[in-house]
Amino acid sequence: MATRSPYSGAYRKLLIAFDVGTTYSGVSYSILDPGQVPEIKGVTRFPAQERVGGDSKIPTIIYYNRNGEVEVVGAEATSEGVQEKAEDEGWTKVEWFKLHLRPKTTSSAGVTQSLPPLPPNKTVVDLFADFMRYLYACTKAYIQETYSNGADMWSSAESLGRIDFVLSHPNGWEGAQQAQMRTAAIRAGLIPDTIDGRERIHFVTEGEASLHFCIQSGLTTDSMKNGDGILIVDAGGGTIDISAYAQSSSTTAVAFEEISPSQCHFQGSIFVTNRARTFLQDLLRGSKFSEDVEHITSCFDKTTKLTFRNISEPQFVKFGSARDRDPKLNIRSGQLKLLGTDVATFFDPSILCVVRAITEQRAISQKRISSIFLVGGFAASDWLFTKLKDSLEPFGLTFCRPDSHVNKAVADGAISFYLDHFVAARVSKFSYGINCNCTYNFLDKEHSARSSSILIGFDGTQRLPNCFDVILPKNVQVSETKEFRHPYQRFAQEKNALSSMSAVIQCYRGPGTPRWTDVNSNLYSTLCHIEADTSILASRLKPQPRRKGRQTYYRIEYDIILSFGLTELKAQICWKESGIEKRGPARIVYEPDVTIQDCIP
Known part of the structure; x- marks a missing residue:
């Protein structure tokens, strides 16, 4: 187990x-x-x-009334009588x-039809x-009630802006999802x-x-003695996140390095439930129990x-009373028997x-992987654990799961x-870059094949x-x-057109090395675009003469800088003013569809 240092802050x-999970x-x-x-x-x-203990989690459920106002949340949404009241008063239940x-x-195609629609x-x-907002209120009440000075401690931290938050999310979430979570x-x-205020929100992937x-539980110590890597399989309600790490040898401190791109798959426990629902719909279609499919599915879940x-023993789903019976469907005394x-x-x-x-x-992986750790709420499934263990141990892999509080891994790990x-x-995980106009090279076969698309720039370059x-x-x-x-440049006929800069950052999600955005264009997506105020630089630009006596033009030179070493993307535009490098302040904007800018490398 790693030793934690004392807090070095001044106050x-x-x-x-x-940890906002799909189900809990x-x-x-x-x-x-x-x-x-x-x-x-x-x-x-x-x-x-109902349960109060060290592994407490609450259902991720909200009920809204007809006016769109929150009525009950979390464990309160599963209390006795809530479902009946919801039906009587027309509340809308929201989960997943x-x-x-x-x-x-x-990779997420087909997920939508598995989810309840938004209200x-x-x-x-x-x-x-x-x-x-509900989790915040619950945390506030808990701290105020748990500590003798809890009320004063919370009031002071809240009023002075001294509360930081860590929000966890699946490995597959990107900057756009982080931006929406920060807005929320x-x-x-x-x-x-x-x-x-925005800087008080921090993000971490569920895998990390x-x-x-x-690490804090001491589970990784023996696994890394020989310099081997480990895999973390975080099996949750919605996603299964897979991450590979190894201990760094470049520092004396406890440090780890990711040794392969993390993965995120939409195969969490709710999809087991969905497949059960589909099976039950087919089984009970046309019977008097067809309207009970949702209830039976809930009981199965x-x-x-x-x-x-145990695959060799029948499984029973108790959903009704002794009067519920249909031997042809294997329903007796309110129980459905499944193979x-x-x-x-x-x-x-x-x-x-x-x-x-x-x-x-x-x-x-950049290193040999010898151990796998299964965590998350879905990890509590003995069938999942046993089948994975049986499948992987023959390859010399050690497969284990923490023996307590597997559903606390993400929240505690985020702290x-x-x-x-x-x-x-x-x-x-992907190739990141810019869609731009590149200088034509007749010696490049791919360039020659595109010669019909040649453009002539302001400076006369093809x-x-x-x-x-x-x-x-x-x-x-x-x-x-x-x-x-990477360095880029942009041209314009007027100075004012260069007083602000924006650039689109794209990612290529396919195999191999990408060259052209009109080849396999469906594998490119807009990650974000960044903006910066370059008005001072633009005001000092000198006109550039065009070839063959044409009008003058202006050119601005800048670099795009990307930092991917943190859990949140950092992107900047930088340039030089009087020989001194300037950076931003740049603004990262996430949008579903952004028009690609004309950048010149």
Whole structure:
């Protein structure tokens, strides 16, 4: 287990981590006192919660009334009588909304039809805001009630802006999803909409948070004695996140490096439930129980799915009373009997997905992987654990899961991420760059094949459009301090047209090395665009003469800088004024569709 240093800040601060899960959510926190070693604590009391203990989490459920106002949240939404009241008063139940935030990529295709729709006149940001507002209120009440000076401590930290938040998200979430989560935090009242306020929100992937949990739990020590890598499989309600790490040999401190690109797959436990629902719909179609499919599915989700561990034994779903009977459908005394082989098929796609992903990670990893740790709420499934263990141990892999609080890994790990910062390098998942006009080279066969597309620039140079200039290639290990920068230039007839700069950052999600954005164009997507005020530089530009006596033009030279070593993308535009490098202040804007700018490398 790593030793944590005392907090070096000048004043007391509160640190809160929200793990908003697809099915269950939790909160961890730490009180940071100067000179004291911080401890990680969990919020273990929530309103209407049946179980109160160290692994407390609440259902990620919201009920809205007809006016779109929040009625009940979390464990309160599963209390007795709530469902009846919801039906009587026309409330709308919202669950699994987290996955509506996912990036709309080919890997997430088909997820939408598996999810309940968003309620009328609500966006996914609205739902996140309402849920985080509830978690914030619960955390406030818990701290005020738990500590003798809790009320004063909270009031002081809140009024002085001394509460930082760590928000965890699946490995596959990107800058656009982080931006929406930050917006939700502002709407929830966690932070003000200011530069300082926004900087109080920190992001960590669920895979990296889980690694920190495993390190603090002492689970990684023996696995890394020979310099081997480990895999973290965070199996949650919606996604299964897979990350590979190894201990860094370049520093004496405890530090880890990502050794292959992380993965995110939509094969969490809710998809087991969805496959069970489809099976039950087919089984009960045309019978008097066809209208009970949702109820029977819910009963399966809460009981049978969790206890299933033997394919050779029948499984029972208790959903009704002794009067509910249909021997032809294997329903007796309100219980539906299912073959163990049928139940196993509900799990099979998730299990195969994990095995395939682990095989891929081992193949491309920069180090040998010898151990796998299974964490997350879905890890509590004995069937999932047993099947993965049986599939992977023959390859010489040690497969294990923490024996307690597997559903606390992300929230506790998110606090450790902020405090301990164990990961010093990460691996780029895609190729990142700019769509630009490149200088024509007649010696390049691909250029020659595109000669009909030649453009003549302001300076008379021949250029080709749709060139993808890679700033950061895929599968490159990036330290937190490493910057990737490429020079560009832009032309205009008037100075004023260059008083501000913007550039679109794109990512290529396909195999191989990308060159042209009009080839396999569906594999390119806009990551964000960055903007900067270059008015001072533009005012000092000198006119450039065009060839053959044409009008003069203006040219601005700048660099685009990308930093990918942190869990949140940092991008800047920089330039020189009187020989001195200037940077921004640049603004990163995330939009679903951004017009590609004309950049000249």
